[in-house]
Amino acid sequence: MKKILLLLANGFEAYEASVFTDVLGWNQLEGDGSTVVVTAGLHKELKATWNFCVTPEKLLMDLNLDEFDALAIPGGFEEADFYDDAFSEQFGTVIRHFNDQHKPIASICVAALAVAHSGVLKERRATTYNHPTSQRLAQLATYGVAISKDRIVVDDNIITSANPSTAMEVAFTLLEMLTSSDNTEKIKDLMGY
Template structure:
């Protein structure tokens, strides 16, 4: 069995949360049944104020005393908006410690869009190729150098066990990429086909 934490902060963007839940939910119905894969939502409190006035209920309430890095195969950090409290939440020391623990255990770490800023704040992008949101005025992308990262203006960038992505659309692509990584290309294509994403299926 494989399990991934999906950390939802205040201000997280729904389009960067839902693809992982939906894709792996569909995988349980139409995908490979050989291995169970769970995406488990977690947040500081039971309820989270996501972007655009959505209130979400996470499955787990974050507890600093629990060694999540020993139980989970990786962690996914959706991006979000500062005016909804996102950057305040990801700069919390307890959250940065959590990311460092996953990094020290060589677990898979995925930062979607401005979620890459969370990885930078935790100090785990030093010397790593990374991307983040680079449209509008590049104010987030320009922060990568401050964290010691090597900025790459691409939609998805992988550096060993760390993935960073550049926009809300990339969450869907990354969701299918993760499914392929933990199962197989054939299984990913089967799930994508059944979800109607025919452009992802090999002709």
């Protein structure tokens, strides 16, 4: 069984988190059955964007990171205090651990900024929220990242993406990294993609 840590910061986007639970959950029931998602955060209750409250299964401090095979991080909103948790040393330690072990790290939208803040994206290709009115790509560049304007960027073990519309594609990309292209195509078909 492959365990995926779904790392949730206060202010995360519920939609961006749900794609991981749905795609990997579909795989658990209808695919090769090899994936299970565990949600964790720094707080016993997390408030997502738009005041949607979530109780993570585990607190980050109670986890043995070596038990996990991949990391998934949804983005969020600054106005909902996303970066307070996402830029914390605890999040950085988790991200560096997965990178040091060369395990997949999947981030959606501005979660790429948390990955970059940890230091693991320096001199690597990545993207983040890229709307013409946003300065997030410029912010990502300040971490020494080779900026891409592609919708999804895979640089070795790290997946970054340009906006919330890429969320399902990121989840499918992670599933393929953890299983196979044939299995991923089966899940896409069953889910209507």
